[in-house]
Amino acid sequence: MKLPLFPPVSGRFVRVWQRNLTVYKKSWKVSFIPPLLEPLLYIAAFGLGLSGLIGDVSYQGKAISYVDFVVPALLATTIMYNGFFETSYNSFVRMYYQKTFDAMMATPLTMPEIITGEIVWAATKSVLSAALMLPVLSAFGLLSYPASLLTLPLSILGGLAFGATGMFFTSIVRGIETFNLPVFLFITPMFLFSGTFFPLDQLPAWAQGVALFLPLTHLVLLARAATLGLWSAILPFSLLYLAVYTLVFFPLALTKMEKRLIK
Amino acid sequence: MDAVIAAKNLNKMFGNLTAVADVSFSVAAGECFGLLGPNGAGKTTTIRMLYGFSPLTSGTLELFGKSIAENLCDIKFRIGICQQDNSLDPDLTVLENLMVFSRYFDLPRQTAADRALKLLAFFGLEHRAAAKTSELSGGMQRRLVVARSLINQPDLLILDEPTTGLDPQSRQQVWTRLEELKRSGLTILLTTHYMDEAARLCDRLVIMDHGKVLVEGKPADLVRRHVGREVLEITRPDQSVRDFLAQRGHEFEDLGHRLLVYDQSCNGLFADLAEQFRDADCLLRMGTLEDVFLRLTGRALRE
Ligand SMILES: Nc1ncnc2c1ncn2[C@@H]1O[C@H](COP(=O)(O)OP(=O)(O)O)[C@@H](O)[C@H]1O
Numbered sequence: 001m002k003l004p005l006f007p008p009v010s011g012r013f014v015r016v017w018q019r020n021l022t023v024y025k026k027s028w029k030v031s032f033i034p035p036l037l038e039p040l041l042y043i044a045a046f047g048l049g050l051s052g053l054i055g056d057v058s059y060q061g062k063a064i065s066y067v068d069f070v071v072p073a074l075l076a077t078t079i080m081y082n083g084f085f086e087t088s089y090n091s092f093v094r095m096y097y098q099k100t101f102d103a104m105m106a107t108p109l110t111m112p113e114i115i116t117g118e119i120v121w122a123a124t125k126s127v128l129s130a131a132l133m134l135p136v137l138s139a140f141g142l143l144s145y146p147a148s149l150l151t152l153p154l155s156i157l158g159g160l161a162f163g164a165t166g167m168f169f170t171s172i173v174r175g176i177e178t179f180n181l182p183v184f185l186f187i188t189p190m191f192l193f194s195g196t197f198f199p200l201d202q203l204p205a206w207a208q209g210v211a212l213f214l215p216l217t218h219l220v221l222l223a224r225a226a227t228l229g230l231w232s233a234i235l236p237f238s239l240l241y242l243a244v245y246t247l248v249f250f251p252l253a254l255t256k257m258e259k260r261l262i263k
Numbered sequence: 264m265d266a267v268i269a270a271k272n273l274n275k276m277f278g279n280l281t282a283v284a285d286v287s288f289s290v291a292a293g294e295c296f297g298l299l300g301p302n303g304a305g306k307t308t309t310i311r312m313l314y315g316f317s318p319l320t321s322g323t324l325e326l327f328g329k330s331i332a333e334n335l336c337d338i339k340f341r342i343g344i345c346q347q348d349n350s351l352d353p354d355l356t357v358l359e360n361l362m363v364f365s366r367y368f369d370l371p372r373q374t375a376a377d378r379a380l381k382l383l384a385f386f387g388l389e390h391r392a393a394a395k396t397s398e399l400s401g402g403m404q405r406r407l408v409v410a411r412s413l414i415n416q417p418d419l420l421i422l423d424e425p426t427t428g429l430d431p432q433s434r435q436q437v438w439t440r441l442e443e444l445k446r447s448g449l450t451i452l453l454t455t456h457y458m459d460e461a462a463r464l465c466d467r468l469v470i471m472d473h474g475k476v477l478v479e480g481k482p483a484d485l486v487r488r489h490v491g492r493e494v495l496e497i498t499r500p501d502q503s504v505r506d507f508l509a510q511r512g513h514e515f516e517d518l519g520h521r522l523l524v525y526d527q528s529c530n531g532l533f534a535d536l537a538e539q540f541r542d543a544d545c546l547l548r549m550g551t552l553e554d555v556f557l558r559l560t561g562r563a564l565r566e
């Protein structure tokens with residue numbers, strides 16, 4: 001990567017990614033359960049429970065069922081959670097308690113490579129969870145193909161964006177409990193107010209404006225376009241927003257982590 | 264021949280605190296070099312500068328004749344580092360710890376597997392290959408960390424307190440292994456605050472305190488220079504013994520309940536004391552590196 005803001009990172013970061021994959025493979029049976037079962041729970045709750053109360057939702061001038069509306073948001077939030085929680089709590093445990101990064105520094109790896117490996121691994125978990133959810137959702141006929149396959153490349157971008165976000169917070173938190181703050185003030189509000197469970201136009205104008213700055217809003221817009229096969233003019237801007245967001249937070253996470261750990 | 268390590272005027276500041284002050288030393292190929300000093304002397308900080316973890320505040324540092332500023336990656340392929348804190352991967356088994364580490368050095372899988380098994384056998388861990396690291400005793404964990412630092416077959420092995428916290432059996436085993444490695448020609452840099460360890464393993468050493476090098480030399484030379492060949496310990500001395508020593512012009516250290524007389528030969532004195540003060544409790548023994556260390560760094564507690 002030779003982007004201006006990035007510190008130099010060689011392809012060696014893959015070694016860090018491989019380490020996490022090795023650990024993941026040891027417990028894959030457990031790791032696979034949430035992305036396979038969670039959609040079933042949501043479909044039961046929204047499809048059987050809420051749908052009856054709510055009926056159809058008007059989305060971009062079309063009436064769509066509430067389940068169709070919620071499913072792509074569910075994909076997007078899963079992508080966010082997998083990326084964010086990997087580089088926040090999990091990376092923090094590796095960094096602080098397990099001294100994994102210290103050990104890696106005794107090898108040819110550099111700190112930016114270690115952190116890049118962690119963020120790319122977080123994105124990989126986002127992709128894995130999306131890939132596991134797709135067949136389950138398809139089995140219920142909730143996805144339109146082939147457009148829905150676009151959620152996979154989208155999960156790479158979303159995973160990098162939220163992986164970088166999580167790592168940014170890891171670089172500044174004092175202790176592991178401190179993550180409650182960004183989760184409570186940033187992640188949970190996004191989960192609720194990014195056009196996930198109700199269309200953005202239900203919000204007052206000022207809140208809609210705020211929501212447009214939330215990365216999850218754009219991930220949801222893009223995911224919904226993919227699963228419904230609905231094109232709209234805002235999508236290129238959403239894509240651009242997520243890309244710029246990632247290009248800001250990724251190098252920021254690298255430099256802040258270097259500051260935190262290299263003394 | 265180039266030195267394996269050439270450190271000149273290393274300085275490291277943490278804010279206002281000077282952790283390492285003007286430290287210079289060089290280590291020749293095949294040598295075992297010791298960094299000794301009480302806690303907080305700056306040993307770990309010096310080591311962290313050696314492998315590029317901590318940037319130097321000032322000074323120059325060359326490993327294998329190359330400046331670490333420009334060649335860090337190449338250099339790190341050639342060194343093995345056993346850090347002070349055990350940083351074993353608790354998510355992996357003993358064998359996996361070595362295998363995953365070998366990937367950081369781009370070792371082919373088969374080579375890594377061969378080496379890993381040999382290293383486990385070398386450190387008496389082969390029967391625990393499938394264990395979780397948390398199931399190992401402290402001594403076994405430490406041995407595994409040392410084994411891990413050898414997976415890339417380094418030309419320079421850096422050990423930060425390799426035997427702190429080990430039981431005597433584990434320590435002896437680690438020492439025997441390190442001696443074997445030394446015989447095979449490996450260059451070793453070692454920090455320790457066990458003087459018997461340093462005396463046994465190190466060809467040369469420096470004693471540091473408060474970030475500064477106090478003395479440098481071969482263990483035996485340092486003992487001769489700073490303590491003398493023999494030390495006479497007098498337990499529960501009374502005033503008459505003190506007067507006697509002062510009158511005869513002997514240099515001694517007064518610890519209250521104990522006197523230490525340092526001299527090239529205390530033999531005659533020992534006989535005289537035994538004769539004149541029959542109830543004085545005297546012990547004549549060889550001077551050790553521990554005497555040197557305590558004389559130079561003082562007896563005040565650290566931390
Ligand atoms: N990251 C750090 N920030 C501030 N001070 C430090 C840091 N690391 C070490 N020190 C200080 O530098 C001094 C030397 O520490 P260290 O090199 O760990 O000593 P040793 O390994 O000889 O016990 C100590 O006073 C220690 O508190």
Ligand SMILES: [Mg+2]
Nearest residue numbers: 306307308347
């Ligand atoms: Mg130390």
